[in-house]
Amino acid sequence: MEMQGRTPEWVPRKGGGTYATTVRDGVEGGHDGMPDGPSGQGVPESGGVRRRMLSIDEYVEGVRSGDRAILGRAITLIESNAPAHVSLAQEVLTQLLPSTGHSLRVGITGVPGVGKSTFIEALGCQLTASGHRVAVLTIDPSSSVTRGSVLGDKTRMERLARDPQCFIRPSPSGGTLGGVTRKTRESILVCEAAGFDVILVETVGVGQSEIVVRSMVDFFLLLLITGAGDELQGIKKGVMELADAVVINKADGENRVRAEVLRADTARVLHYFAPATEGWISPVLTCSALDGDGIAGVWNAAEDFRSSATQRGVLQQRRNLQMLDWMHSMIDERLRSHFATDLDVLQLLPDIERAVKAGSITVAHAAEQLLSTYERRHQRTSS
Numbered sequence: 001m002e003m004q005g006r007t008p009e010w011v012p013r014k015g016g017g018t019y020a021t022t023v024r025d026g027v028e029g030g031h032d033g034m035p036d037g038p039s040g041q042g043v044p045e046s047g048g049v050r051r052r053m054l055s056i057d058e059y060v061e062g063v064r065s066g067d068r069a070i071l072g073r074a075i076t077l078i079e080s081n082a083p084a085h086v087s088l089a090q091e092v093l094t095q096l097l098p099s100t101g102h103s104l105r106v107g108i109t110g111v112p113g114v115g116k117s118t119f120i121e122a123l124g125c126q127l128t129a130s131g132h133r134v135a136v137l138t139i140d141p142s143s144s145v146t147r148g149s150v151l152g153d154k155t156r157m158e159r160l161a162r163d164p165q166c167f168i169r170p171s172p173s174g175g176t177l178g179g180v181t182r183k184t185r186e187s188i189l190v191c192e193a194a195g196f197d198v199i200l201v202e203t204v205g206v207g208q209s210e211i212v213v214r215s216m217v218d219f220f221l222l223l224l225i226t227g228a229g230d231e232l233q234g235i236k237k238g239v240m241e242l243a244d245a246v247v248i249n250k251a252d253g254e255n256r257v258r259a260e261v262l263r264a265d266t267a268r269v270l271h272y273f274a275p276a277t278e279g280w281i282s283p284v285l286t287c288s289a290l291d292g293d294g295i296a297g298v299w300n301a302a303e304d305f306r307s308s309a310t311q312r313g314v315l316q317q318r319r320n321l322q323m324l325d326w327m328h329s330m331i332d333e334r335l336r337s338h339f340a341t342d343l344d345v346l347q348l349l350p351d352i353e354r355a356v357k358a359g360s361i362t363v364a365h366a367a368e369q370l371l372s373t374y375e376r377r378h379q380r381t382s383s
């Protein structure tokens with residue numbers, strides 16, 4: 001098989017070239033959870049280092065034994081779009097599946113600057129101090145261009161990044177939101193197999209990313225701050241309806257009173273929404289991520305949620321549905337991309353689009369012509 005032997009895992013990138021067909025770099029600066037910073041093992045040096053490809057067993061055993069370097073490499077493998085890596089990653093995942101599912105998956109969203117990273121640092125440190133092992137993943141749609149707020153996060157989660165009981169991995173760069181979603185979902189599974197019992201997924205709350213994170217976590221947390229305006233913070237976008245808990249952050253100093261007012265107002269608004277999770281009343285809390293006040297209360301709410309949702313079977317049901325939705329969205333995405341790249345369709349498309357714009361053909365008829373062109377070609381190739 002092509003993957004065996006000395007196939008290079010790391011390909012030199014010139015001028016920061018495309019990641020699409022290569023295995024993406026590990027994360028510089030110890031941000032992948034290596035306690036010892038940029039030189040941590042498992043992080044390739046920039047410029048590309050040829051390293052021996054690990055076998056499936058080495059990945060599986062390494063991850064199961066909690067080897068952080070191999071965990072980092074397994075996630076890098078998952079993030080690769082190269083076809084050979086994709087199939088190897090699926091083999092590794094299949095073997096790891098029995099060891100997955102034993103964590104509480106928590107999504108954290110809120111407008112930029114609300115304090116998500118600071119909150120995760122505070123919560124993460126409290127959790128590891130009480131014996132938990134915490135993995136932090138981020139979904140940042142902007143990171144495909146700029147690598148997002150990784151640099152900012154590095155300084156805001158400094159203590160946590162050095163904590164040996166914590167593993168931090170930023171958003172995979174490049175690709176569609178669908179691709180990023182698959183990678184993060186699979187990374188959650190690998191982190192669970194490596195023994196992390198709390199998975200925190202941060203998203204910056206731009207575009208569709210909150211919905212995407214909601215679709216992969218058990219417990220979804222919305223952070224708010226005073227003075228940012230309701231519309232901006234998700235009431236109109238419908239994010240508040242998805243939250244299993246709403247937390248007013250920065251409830252410290254002079255802002256404490258305003259935060260309490262917003263808490264009470266938000267609780268009143270939430271009262272009119274259908275529950276985000278059947279049988280669960282989403283609490284509205286206050287905290288200060290900066291000085292740590294109220295963080296334990298947020299975690300208590302998450303624990304209460306876990307026990308109540310587990311008891312009622314709602315948690316398992318949510319996870320089952322999430323996996324089915326995931327499967328269907330992967331199929332949708334593949335079909336759509338087949339259709340959009342079909343040569344016959346591409347040839348016909350400009351004429352059809354012109355006709356639709358000119359009003360000389362109905363939309364239904366146009367869609368029908370394109371789809372039947374696609375189907376005819378597909379029937380030819382499959383017979």
Ligand SMILES: Nc1nc2c(ncn2[C@@H]2O[C@H](COP(=O)(O)OP(=O)(O)OP(=O)(O)O)[C@@H](O)[C@H]2O)c(=O)[nH]1
Pocket residue numbers: 110111112113114115116117118119149152156204249250251252287288289290291
């Ligand atoms: N006073 C106060 N400041 C806070 C608190 N939490 C965060 N901050 C500050 O708010 C700013 C933004 O914090 P971040 O944690 O980076 O916010 P974020 O939501 O992760 O931001 P993005 O990743 O850019 O979306 C920083 O300057 C923090 O120090 C808090 O509880 N109280």
Ligand SMILES: [Mg+2]
Pocket residue numbers: 116117118149153
């Ligand atoms: Mg952040």
